[in-house]
Amino acid sequence: MRDELTLRLQLECTLFFEANPYTLESVQGLALRLGRRPDHLETILGRLVELAILERLGEGQRAIYRYIQPAVAADSDLEWARP
Numbered sequence: 630m631r632d633e634l635t636l637r638l639q640l641e642c643t644l645f646f647e648a649n650p651y652t653l654e655s656v657q658g659l660a661l662r663l664g665r666r667p668d669h670l671e672t673i674l675g676r677l678v679e680l681a682i683l684e685r686l687g688e689g690q691r692a693i694y695r696y697i698q699p700a701v702a703a704d705s706d707l708e709w710a711r712p
Contacts, residue, residue, distance in 0.1 A: 638665065638673045643682055646696035653686070653693045 641663055646652060656674060660667040674694055677683040686693045 634669075635673065638669060639677065641665070642670065642673055642677060646683060646694070650696045650698060653695050655691070655693055657690075659694070 642659065645659070645663060646654075654662070656667045656670050659665075659674070660670050663670075674683060674685070678685045678694070681697055683694045684697050686695065
């Protein structure tokens with residue numbers, strides 16, 4: 630798969646799950662929703678799991694993916710330490 634297509638699919642999948650943070654979806658279901666080929670999405674979803682953007686529940690054809698909400702630091706955690 631071309632790098633351009635890979636990046637586009639990663640972005641599409643990430644934006645889909647970000648917009649639908651409580652969605653649990655299989656490769657087949659996501660392919661239907663996005664109008665993409667399941668064999669292309671399997672690789673992409675695996676990479677998003679490696680990047681801790683998605684979590685995979687189960688294995689193989691029955692695997693379900695869900696979004697991992699990023700941790701947000703409080704303002705006080707972002708302040709510089711003062712001597």
